[in-house]
Amino acid sequence: MVTEVKNGKQILYRCDVCGMFYREREWAEKCQAWCETHEGTCNVEYIQHAVDPSDQNQSQGGALIRSAV
């Protein structure tokens, strides 16, 4: 199971294996399924959907997140 993380108004989903955050549960689940079966590797296709939860507090990096609100 991925972890739901409240980040301000936003809910993010975290892959418990690699700790990446995603806005869509679907990507977090895919990432986690990958990480559980491919230990020590990362799937670039999933990682490009990952978000940095700390970006929300910054004017530049938060743009992507805010546009979805």
Ligand SMILES: [Zn+2]
């Ligand atoms: Zn992962």
